[in-house]
Amino acid sequence: MLEQWMYIGIFMVVAMMLPSIAIIIAGLLSPRRPNPIKNSTYECGIETVGPGWPQFRVQYYIFGLVFLIFDVETVFLFPWAVAYNRLGLFAAVEAALFIAILAGGLIYAWKKGALRWL
Amino acid sequence: MSINDFLAILPVLVVLVTGVLVMVADVFLPEGRKGIAALLSGLGLAAGLGAALAAVPSTGTAFAGMVVADGFSLFLDALFAAVGLVGIGLAYDYFKRMRLQRGEYYTLLLFSIGGMMLMGHANDLVMFFLALELLSIPLYILSGFFRARLASQEAALKYFLLGAFSSGFVLYGIAMVFGGTASINLEGIVAAVRDGSANLTFLLVGAALLVVGFAFKVSAVPFHAWTPDVYEGAPSPLTGFMSSATKAAGFAALIRLLLVVFPALGENLAPVVSGLAALTMIAGNLIALVQTNIKRLLAYSSIAHAGYLLIGLVAVNSSAAGDAVAAMLFYLVGYAIANLGAWSVVVAAEQAEGRGLELEDYSGLGRKYPWLGVAMLVFMLSFIGVPLTLGFWGKLYLFRVALESGLFGLAVIGIAASLVSAYYYLRVVVYMFFRDGEGVARRDVWLNLIAIGSAAAVVLMALVPGDLLQVAAQAVLRVP
Numbered sequence: 001m002l003e004q005w006m007y008i009g010i011f012m013v014v015a016m017m018l019p020s021i022a023i024i025i026a027g028l029l030s031p032r033r034p035n036p037i038k039n040s041t042y043e044c045g046i047e048t049v050g051p052g053w054p055q056f057r058v059q060y061y062i063f064g065l066v067f068l069i070f071d072v073e074t075v076f077l078f079p080w081a082v083a084y085n086r087l088g089l090f091a092a093v094e095a096a097l098f099i100a101i102l103a104g105g106l107i108y109a110w111k112k113g114a115l116r117w118l
Numbered sequence: 119m120s121i122n123d124f125l126a127i128l129p130v131l132v133v134l135v136t137g138v139l140v141m142v143a144d145v146f147l148p149e150g151r152k153g154i155a156a157l158l159s160g161l162g163l164a165a166g167l168g169a170a171l172a173a174v175p176s177t178g179t180a181f182a183g184m185v186v187a188d189g190f191s192l193f194l195d196a197l198f199a200a201v202g203l204v205g206i207g208l209a210y211d212y213f214k215r216m217r218l219q220r221g222e223y224y225t226l227l228l229f230s231i232g233g234m235m236l237m238g239h240a241n242d243l244v245m246f247f248l249a250l251e252l253l254s255i256p257l258y259i260l261s262g263f264f265r266a267r268l269a270s271q272e273a274a275l276k277y278f279l280l281g282a283f284s285s286g287f288v289l290y291g292i293a294m295v296f297g298g299t300a301s302i303n304l305e306g307i308v309a310a311v312r313d314g315s316a317n318l319t320f321l322l323v324g325a326a327l328l329v330v331g332f333a334f335k336v337s338a339v340p341f342h343a344w345t346p347d348v349y350e351g352a353p354s355p356l357t358g359f360m361s362s363a364t365k366a367a368g369f370a371a372l373i374r375l376l377l378v379v380f381p382a383l384g385e386n387l388a389p390v391v392s393g394l395a396a397l398t399m400i401a402g403n404l405i406a407l408v409q410t411n412i413k414r415l416l417a418y419s420s421i422a423h424a425g426y427l428l429i430g431l432v433a434v435n436s437s438a439a440g441d442a443v444a445a446m447l448f449y450l451v452g453y454a455i456a457n458l459g460a461w462s463v464v465v466a467a468e469q470a471e472g473r474g475l476e477l478e479d480y481s482g483l484g485r486k487y488p489w490l491g492v493a494m495l496v497f498m499l500s501f502i503g504v505p506l507t508l509g510f511w512g513k514l515y516l517f518r519v520a521l522e523s524g525l526f527g528l529a530v531i532g533i534a535a536s537l538v539s540a541y542y543y544l545r546v547v548v549y550m551f552f553r554d555g556e557g558v559a560r561r562d563v564w565l566n567l568i569a570i571g572s573a574a575a576v577v578l579m580a581l582v583p584g585d586l587l588q589v590a591a592q593a594v595l596r597v598p
Binding site for chain 2: 104
């Protein structure tokens with residue numbers, strides 16, 4: 001029992017050491033020639049516009065939440081679809097229930113106006 | 119998986135499905151017709167109550183050992199459904215009056231009740247955690263239901279942060295128990311302890327962490343700091359529901375854990391739980407003495423009552439285990455009835471903007487509204503434990519169990535604490551009847567019904583305490 005925990009301990013120490021050593025060595029060996037372009041924020045190669053701390057519309061958050069309904073649905077339905085032939089009627093009913101519950105969430109969000117862009 | 123699995127947790131399913139239905143139905147209800155959502159929720163809870171009463175306790179497990187449906191869990195199902203019904207009665211008029219009528223209140227309340235019921239059914243540490251989160255998360259949201267009120271926001275944030283913190287304790291405890299026994303199923307844990315393959319040190323650490331986590335939920339001292347602030351800031355009908363039901367759910371988990379899972383650790387855990395009980399009784403009652411706000415007063419009172427209940431929890435690992443569980447269930451029911459009644463009076467007396475909650479505001483209320491006044495008198499006497507009330511029998515049975523299992527010190531502290539508590543409970547009555555004031559209360563049929571009905575129940579059920587204890591004694595736990 002205890003030896004197995006020791007392996008986990010060793011693993012954690014090594015896991016923490018490897019990246020820190022890599023970062024320290026890179027910091028020691030790399031040449032440093034900074035210029036304004038290098039120091040600017042990297043944004044997919046496009047020139048940065050404005051400061052990095054703007055306010056986002058809070059509605060993005062609601063959309064993110066609604067998206068989660070479809071996201072979770074896919075995660076569970078893909079394995080179900082793959083094994084559909086072997087699972088039989090019970091799993092089909094379960095999946096229908098699952099979709100019905102998620103649809104309830106979607107109807108709620110829809111009627112509350114979460115899908116309307118203000 | 120068969121139909122029997124679903125039948126085992128039928129009351130839980132009924133309540134949760136109603137919750138989803140109410141959520142969807144609510145968005146189609148026009149403003150001002152939200153009473154239909156309350157009605158639907160009430161019907162769902164009544165159906166859940168019926169399912170719990172009609173169900174036959176089984177000795178097996180369901181869903182591959184994840185849940186049980188023994189007498190204990192069915193008893194708690196009925197208790198939670200009944201408390202939920204009263205909780206809806208408290209809420210309906212209140213939110214209409216406060217212009218905050220929203221169907222989400224009932225949906226979240228139903229989800230929380232579903233979680234509490236599941237807590238009684240749990241037979242796997244993961245189920246305990248799932249039930250804990252299912253009952254807590256809706257309560258975090260409901261505490262902040264008055265979005266515009268600063269105290270309500272503070273209550274929600276405080277409850278959420280400390281609740282999440284206590285969930286962390288539970289989770290770490292589960293991990294430790296798993297580390298010690300290589301199982302998270304109660305059967306597996308008990309088997310590992312029995313055949314000696316368990317590492318008792320890990321198991322003890324895990325059990326202690328679990329006790330800490332659930333002690334947060336039942337607001338035992340020194341894990342009580344959130345209670346007064348949350349109870350004060352949350353909407354009053356929710357506080358009434360929360361203080362009755364959440365406590366019962368926390369004790370449900372503690373009883374099953376200490377009685378079924380950790381009997382081998384009885385000697386190690388008993389002193390800890392005894393200490394918690396003594397501290398909770400003393401601190402809860404002493405701090406309540408100086409409260410001037412009725413909600414804070416009842417919050418400390420609920421802490422004090424958790425202390426009395428903890429005495430029973432100490433006795434759970436003695437030879438009087440069956441009596442201890444029965445006495446605790448009896449006490450929980452008695453406390454829930456008196457507590458919901460007392461909160462119905464608080465809800466009736468509360469004015470807009472959170473005024474009408476100081477003891478001063480209760481001046482003269484009893485003479486102006488004799489029914490409410492007499493009802494409040496009954497609840498306060500029951501809280502003290504005066505004979506002829508349900509609270510008296512609850513305390514009598516608990517202290518008797520304490521004496522049977524040799525816990526003389528705790529019984530003495532409990533009796534002394536009850537005497538001290540008479541001061542602050544009777545102060546409420548003194549304000550209501552013997553002071554002149556402009557106190558006003560809401561005349562609402564549901565609130566009056568709850569106040570008078572609970573008062574009648576507290577007095578009438580005290581006439582047949584033996585039969586009630588018999589019912590509680592039949593609510594036995596399944597021991598693997």
